[in-house]
Amino acid sequence: MSALTELTNHQxxxxxxxxxxxxxxxxxxxxEPVREPVESGFVVKTLMLSLDPAMxxxxxxxxxxxxPVALGEVMRAGxxxxxxxxxxxxxxxxxxxxxxLGVQEYRAFDSGKGVxxxxxxxxxxxxxxxxxxxxxMTGYFGLLDVxxxxxxETVVVxxxxxxxxxxxxxVAKLKGCRVVGIAGGQAKCDFVVRELGFDxxxxxxxxxxxxGLKKYCPTGVDVYFDNVGGEILDTVLTRINRGARIIICxxxxxxxxxxxxxxxxxxxxxxxxxxxxEGIVVFDYADRYPVALKDIAQWMAEGKFTSRxxxxxxxxxxxxxxxxxxxxxxxxxxVLRVAGN
Amino acid sequence: MSALTELTNHQxxxxxxxxxxxxxxxxxxxxEPVREPVESGFVVKTLMLSLDPAMxxxxxxxxxxxxPVALGEVMRAGxxxxxxxxxxxxxxxxxxxxxxLGVQEYRAFDSGKGVxxxxxxxxxxxxxxxxxxxxxMTGYFGLLDVxxxxxxETVVVxxxxxxxxxxxxxVAKLKGCRVVGIAGGQAKCDFVVRELGFDxxxxxxxxxxxxGLKKYCPTGVDVYFDNVGGEILDTVLTRINRGARIIICxxxxxxxxxxxxxxxxxxxxxxxxxxxxEGIVVFDYADRYPVALKDIAQWMAEGKFTSRxxxxxxxxxxxxxxxxxxxxxxxxxxVLRVAGN
Numbered sequence: 001m002s003a004l005t006e007l008t009n010h011q012x013x014x015x016x017x018x019x020x021x022x023x024x025x026x027x028x029x030x031x032e033p034v035r036e037p038v039e040s041g042f043v044v045k046t047l048m049l050s051l052d053p054a055m056x057x058x059x060x061x062x063x064x065x066x067x068p069v070a071l072g073e074v075m076r077a078g079x080x081x082x083x084x085x086x087x088x089x090x091x092x093x094x095x096x097x098x099x100x101l102g103v104q105e106y107r108a109f110d111s112g113k114g115v116x117x118x119x120x121x122x123x124x125x126x127x128x129x130x131x132x133x134x135x136x137m138t139g140y141f142g143l144l145d146v147x148x149x150x151x152x153e154t155v156v157v158x159x160x161x162x163x164x165x166x167x168x169x170x171v172a173k174l175k176g177c178r179v180v181g182i183a184g185g186q187a188k189c190d191f192v193v194r195e196l197g198f199d200x201x202x203x204x205x206x207x208x209x210x211x212g213l214k215k216y217c218p219t220g221v222d223v224y225f226d227n228v229g230g231e232i233l234d235t236v237l238t239r240i241n242r243g244a245r246i247i248i249c250x251x252x253x254x255x256x257x258x259x260x261x262x263x264x265x266x267x268x269x270x271x272x273x274x275x276x277x278e279g280i281v282v283f284d285y286a287d288r289y290p291v292a293l294k295d296i297a298q299w300m301a302e303g304k305f306t307s308r309x310x311x312x313x314x315x316x317x318x319x320x321x322x323x324x325x326x327x328x329x330x331x332x333x334x335v336l337r338v339a340g341n
Numbered sequence: 342m343s344a345l346t347e348l349t350n351h352q353x354x355x356x357x358x359x360x361x362x363x364x365x366x367x368x369x370x371x372x373e374p375v376r377e378p379v380e381s382g383f384v385v386k387t388l389m390l391s392l393d394p395a396m397x398x399x400x401x402x403x404x405x406x407x408x409p410v411a412l413g414e415v416m417r418a419g420x421x422x423x424x425x426x427x428x429x430x431x432x433x434x435x436x437x438x439x440x441x442l443g444v445q446e447y448r449a450f451d452s453g454k455g456v457x458x459x460x461x462x463x464x465x466x467x468x469x470x471x472x473x474x475x476x477x478m479t480g481y482f483g484l485l486d487v488x489x490x491x492x493x494e495t496v497v498v499x500x501x502x503x504x505x506x507x508x509x510x511x512v513a514k515l516k517g518c519r520v521v522g523i524a525g526g527q528a529k530c531d532f533v534v535r536e537l538g539f540d541x542x543x544x545x546x547x548x549x550x551x552x553g554l555k556k557y558c559p560t561g562v563d564v565y566f567d568n569v570g571g572e573i574l575d576t577v578l579t580r581i582n583r584g585a586r587i588i589i590c591x592x593x594x595x596x597x598x599x600x601x602x603x604x605x606x607x608x609x610x611x612x613x614x615x616x617x618x619e620g621i622v623v624f625d626y627a628d629r630y631p632v633a634l635k636d637i638a639q640w641m642a643e644g645k646f647t648s649r650x651x652x653x654x655x656x657x658x659x660x661x662x663x664x665x666x667x668x669x670x671x672x673x674x675x676v677l678r679v680a681g682n
Contacts, residue, residue, distance in 0.1 A: 065613045234604070248612045263575070263604030271589045271620035272406045279612030 004043065004085055007034040011104035012318050014069045018059055020258045021326060024319045026059075027075070034106045041110045042086035046101045047341045048311075049079040050129040051318075051334040052163070053227075053325050056255040065281045075103040075318075080118060080128050082341060088112055096120055096341075098128050103318055105338060122297050125341060130163055130333035131296050131307040134282055138249060139167030139225075140292040141285040144175075146247045146278050147223040151176030154217050156236060159227035160201055161188035161308070163333035164249060167296070168225045169198045170305050177223070180216045182209060182232060184328045191331070195306060204232060213239045223247070229254045230262055237266035244275040256326055308332030345384065345426055348375040352445035353659050355410045359400055361599045362667060365660045367400075368416070375447045382451045383427035387442045388682045389652075390420040391470040392659075392675040393504070394568075394666050397596040406622045416444040416659075421459060421469050423682060429453055437461055437682075439469050444659055446679060463638050466682060471504055471674035472637050472648040475623055479590060480508030480566075481633040482626040485516075487588045487619050488564040492517030495558050497577060500568035501542055502529035502649070504674035505590060508637070509566045510539050511646050518564070521557045523550060523573060525669045532672070536647060545573060554580045564588070570595045571603055578607035585616040597667055649673030 008031050015028040037043050058069050058076055069076050079101035083091050090112055091097065099115040101107045109115055118128045130136060142164075149155050155172040159165040160181025169192060172179045181192040181201040189201035202212030209232055213221065220241035226233050229251025240246070254261045270277060285292075299305035310330040312321040315338045324330040349372050356369040378384050399410050399417055410417050420442035424432050431453055432438065440456040442448045450456055459469045471477060483505075490496050496513040500506040501522025510533060513520045522533040522542040530542035543553030550573055554562065561582035567574050570592025581587070595602045611618060626633075640646035651671040653662040656679045665671040 063613070065615075229609075248609070250612070251609055254609070261606045261609060263606035263608050265602045265604035267604050267608070267618070268570070268589070268592055268595070268602060268620075270618060271591070271622065272404070274620050274622055274625060276617055276619040277608070277611060278617040279609075279615050281612065281615055284615060 004034045004036055007106065008032075009034050009104055009106040010315055011074050011102070012315065013074050014059060014071055016071070017061060018256075021256045021323060022056070022059065022319065027319050028072075029316070035108050037085050037087045037108055038110050040088050041108060042083050042088045042091045043106055043108045044081040044097055044099065044101060044115075045084045046079050046081045046105050046107070046338040048081075048125055048129060049077045049101065049103060049318075049336040049338060050133060050135075051077070051312075051322050051325060051336055052134070053250050053252045053255060055322065056326070065283070077101060077103045078129065078134055079338075080125050081107075091115065091117065096125070098133060103315065105315060123300060126309040126311060126333070126335050127300075127307060129335055130309055131167055131300070131305065132293055135163030135333060136167045136296055136307075137285060137289055137292055138280065138282040139164045140171055140296065141282065141288070142247045142249050142280040143168045143171050143223070143225060145285070146280050147225060147245045149175055149177045149223045152178070153222035154178045154180065154219060155223040155225065156180045156182065156213070156217065156221050157225040157227070158182040158232050158236075159250075159252065160192045160198065161332060162227060162330075164227055165225070166192075166196060166307050166333070170196055170299075172223070173197050174299065174304060178217075180213075182212075182228075188331060191308065195308070209235045210238065220244075225249060226251070228252050229264075233264050234266050237264055237269040240269055240273050240275050242273045242275070244273055246275065246277040248277055248279045252326065309335050311335045311337050313337050345375045345377055348447065349373075350375050350445055350447040351656055352415050352443070353656065354415050355400060355412055357412070358402060359597075362597045362664060363397070363400065363660065368660050369413075370657070376449050378426050378428045378449055379451050381429050382449060383424050383429045383432045384447055384449045385422040385438055385440065385442060385456075386425045387420050387422045387446050387448065387679040389422075389466055389470060390418045390442065390444060390677040390679060391474060391476075392418070392653075392663050392666060392677055393475070394591050394593045394596060396663065397667070406624070418442060418444045419470065419475055420679075421466050422448075432456065432458065437466070439474060444656065446656060464641060467650040467652060467674070467676050468641075468648060470676055471650055472508055472641070472646065473634055476504030476674060477508045477637055477648075478626060478630055478633055479621065479623040480505045481512055481637065482623065482629070483588045483590050483621040484509045484512050484564070484566060486626070487621050488566060488586045490516055490518045490564045493519070494563035495519045495521065495560060496564040496566065497521045497523065497554070497558065497562050498566040498568070499523040499573050499577075500591075500593065501533045501539065502673060503568060503671070505568055506566070507533075507537060507648050507674070511537055511640075513564070514538050515640065515645060519558075521554075523553075523569075529672060532649065536649070550576045551579065561585075566590060567592070569593050574605050575607050578605055578610040581610055581614050581616050583614045583616070585614055587616065587618040589618055589620045593667065650676050652676045652678050654678050
């Protein structure tokens with residue numbers, strides 16, 4: 001381990017609020033020395049960062065569920081890393097942690113607040129950014145708490161091969177539901193059916209989602225977990241059952257719009273079907289993360305739950321890596337490896 | 342009372358599915374003899390009919406919460422009337438009833454199914470189509486069951502001076518909420534504040550609804566009861582609080598569209614605020630109507646609850662009377678008086 005003073009912290013900062021897709025010029029690459037930990041503080045070396053659709057929202061001005069990233073600030077990102085210097089008894093050097101590290105190589109923490117030690121004997125590093133991280137928690141609580149699926153019901157999830165979708169579909173299967181994914185491309189559809197055990201998957205790039213829903217959800221849709229918004233949300237609204245629950249988790253199709261968001265024109269289906277559309281923000285469930293972690297870790301250990309990550313290498317590739325989410329190029333949870341462990 | 346054979350039943354039938362606002366040529370005026378009641382049947386003379394925005398939906402083809410009115414069929418309408426011939430022990434001649442009478446002067450029932458005797462000592466006829474009828478039930482259960490308002494919360498209701506809005510606002514006040522209406526025109530706004538006791542009312546024709554919400558809902562909106570859809574729904578979505586409940590009761594602004602319904606572009610506010618948008622159809626609460634009737638009748642008797650009806654005269658004016666709903670010309674629950682009682 002090098003002395004801290006010899007280290008340079010490479011960082012990616014928000015330089016401009018993007019219009020449409022974020023461009024390389026919307027970012028600034030900066031360096032900073034790594035500072036010594038204060039008393040009860042510690043320094044974490046970033047190993048992997050989570051790249052998420054929500055990041056696009058954080059880059060916009062305006063009120064949301066968390067404040068926007070300020071111009072000039074290191075871009076916000078969740079990540080996993082290792083403690084390399086410590087004056088905190090609970091986070092000794094060598095501890096692997098999950099925390100808001102930001103898009104940078106090192107972060108000094110002044111306390112353990114918001115930092116969680118992770119156990120690599122349960123699952124490798126990248127899983128702590130996926131099924132055992134925010135996407136897993138989002139899928140687990142969004143599906144179970146907001147969606148309230150009952151055995152035998154039909155659950156549809158968009159972004160099915162993505163980070164949240166993987167968990168939603170597998171948890172729904174474990175709860176006895178019929179599960180139909182929506183994903184882009186044959187490879188992703190094959191993956192969710194063959195590897196994750198979904199009952200079917202609709203390739204929205206190959207054909208009509210409405211036809212797919214008619215074919216694969218012959219008794220209608222009871223729970224729809226929406227990660228994409230736009231046309232797909234509107235189409236699913238035409239196929240929901242009475243009392244259906246729609247979980248609004250995100251709307252990746254709309255995040256880079258330069259025109260206003262497209263609202264769901266078929267929302268009156270909520271009235272006809274006495275159905276519900278409800279938003280979820282994962283942070284609200286923080287108190288109960290341990291419950292979900294225990295369940296998912298156990299399912300993993302029993303071979304009933306798997307996950308897939310798409311790992312991109314190198315902090316400097318961050319601007320382009322992030323765009324894979326919006327083109328749908330990523331296949332599985334998108335992770336940026338910043339350093340080896 | 343004339344012999345049934347001497348009576349002619351004037352009827353209004355759906356002649357064509359309207360495009361946009363229903364025109365007079367979308368209706369057929371027909372006559373039929375009045376038939377004698379079968380055993381356990383009875384004949385009701387229509388006194389008043391309820392004219393409702395939902396009727397516009399029933400005129401369209403396609404799946405909804407009830408089948409569309411068929412072309413050539415007597416237009417569906419709820420109404421109140423009096424039994425004029427009877428072979429049913431529970432509905433003797435002279436009984437006042439509420440039932441699906443249709444837009445016609447007489448209806449023969451073969452059983453008492455769907456027919457409810459009403460007590461004019463509790464409230465006059467027109468109130469049984471308003472606060473003690475479907476609009477009252479809709480407002481009561483939509484607000485309390487779906488909206489779940491808590492004392493001190495802010496409840497906003499659009500179509501505030503209309504049939505459903507009157508009940509929503511007054512029940513919310515009785516439950517200890519701050520209540521803000523949205524209505525068209527100063528007279529309606531004055532009415533809901535002065536007569537119904539709302540805390541404030543925003544005249545959407547006079548100014549900016551967003552400014553009004555900022556002014557009159559300084560702590561945000563906890564419950565929004567939506568009767569109108571369109572721009573107003575979109576604007577309220579920008580002002581909702583965390584955990585807000587939006588009741589989708591109707592979307593009168595969209596019913597005569599010849600272009601697609603405008604979906605709520607700000608629906609992602611549901612995500613940011615972990616809020617819910619849920620549809621209501623009053624028929625689901627039929628088992629519990631007596632509970633609501635008892636409450637509302639008692640509030641009326643105690644002088645804590647009032648209502649206003651806009652009574653238009655004559656079956657033959659039905660086509661034009663219905664349009665008042667969509668122009669907003671009606672002031673209070675729109676009722677068509679077909680005959681005197």
